[in-house]
Amino acid sequence: MEAIYRELGIDVKKHEELMNALGELYGKLFLERNNRPEAMGYFDKVMAEIHGKRIEELYQLRKSGRPLVGTFCIFVPEEIVISAGGACYGLCGGAQFTIPEAETHLPRNICPLIKSAYGFKLQRTCPYTQLADVIYGETTCEAKKKTWELLGKLHKVHVMHIPHMKGDTERELWLRELERFKEEMERIAGKPIGFEELKKGVEIVNAKRSAMKRLYELRAKDGCIPIAGLDVLLVNQISFYDDPVRFTEKVNELCQELEKRIERGMSVFPEGVAKILVAGSPMAPPNWKLHWIVEDSGAAVVAEEACIGHRYFRENVDISGCATEEEILQALLKRYSNIDCACFTPNHQRVKNIIRMCEEKKVDGVIYYTLSFCHTYNVEFKKVADALKERGIPVLKIETDYSMEDVEQIRTRVEAFVESLS
Ligand code: BJ8
Secondary structure, X not given: OHHHHHHHOOOHHHHHHHHHHHHHHHHHHHHOOXXXXXXXXXXXXXXXXXXXXXXXXXXXXXXXXXXXXXEOOOOOOHHHHHHOOOEEEEOOOOOHHHHHHHOOOOOOOOOHHHHHHHHHHHHOOOHHHHHOOEEEEEOOOHHHHHHHHHHOOOOOEEEEOOOOOOOHHHHHHHHHHHHHHHHHHHHHHOOOOOHXXXXXXXXXXXXXXXXXHHHHHHOOEOOEOOOOHHHHHHHHHHOOOOOHHHHHHHHHHHHHHHHHHHHHOOOOOOOOOEEEEEEEOOOOOOOOHHHHHHHHOOEEEEEEEOOOOHHHHOOOOOOOOOOOHHHHHHHHHHHHOXXXXXXXXXXXXXXXXXXXXXXXXXXXEEEEXXXXXXXXXXHHHHHHHHHHHHOOOOEEEEEEOOOOOOHHHHHHHHHHHHHHHO
């Protein structure tokens, strides 16, 4: 690895500091817990090797001329990257470690996800960022789109124009953006992406999303909760890094084990535990803070209405009946423009989806999570809370960043909320 890190310009000393801190936290939050499904062993290994084995695989891909695309958003169509034989992955952006450095360039009062990701580039401690042929940014929120201008000085950045409304004009623009994205992948790969390649790319990602949906369905079934929310959060986070085919296989293996646990009534929580849906801003690794507090307070997280969660795998790309590349692009547009990110206005569908998820999972309460200064999710809280209250579903709002300073304060509020549910 050392040679690869040297070639990528990684700050090895700082990187080591980061990995040590991460290892300690991981051990405490994951490895020390009892009764975890055996199949989680694979995901523990991926996490332990997150800057090792997978980086080597990606390095080899890049050597063979395949495109590597780093992203911060689920609007970037990974199907097209996979069609070109490449890899699309989420970039590090969930750690407090890089934020002080980022704040030497960026204002303090923007969301920690952006600052953390930008800090990784400044520090050169994220090998995924260093490896990317191109970072795909998008125009979803103000802080992101302006940060791309600064990030563009440090790395090759492409900005994808994601409209904020969903009318016909916006869809037309969006389709052009998908075409532009495909052309860029063809340019990097040095060959055209035809119908068969596109179809294969879609099938690979559809299989991955289906496996994740299967896992979601098994989380609270027939009165049994066979896996902790923290573990599922981890699997969802890893879906953005791992090889998609291998990941799908491993998630399906985990599901098989969970099905057996459900048959035997083997729950990881005591009967009558409060079931919580977490809704809101995404949780990039190693942001495990809220799930850890909630489950440590005696409740179970059974669903995440978030991009690292249900929004990512909710819908597959329907290519049945597609006979041309253009039709597949249209199918991609249909699927991607159904994403109910809070950056859209209006965004009624999101409220409906949250209610539907609450009903599906029969939750006792919702914790609405917003990262500090994430205005879109923060403002949208009112609409979500009103709809939940109308249906008698209790809701607690938590606004926080990546630091651990407010853990005890959040714990007090979560404990009181959980107690009120029982
Ligand atoms: S599809 S949620 S991944 S934009 S960066 S909006 S946290 S202030 S990440 Fe997002 Fe795509 Fe939407 Fe999902 Fe808020 Fe921070 Fe902006 Fe953020």
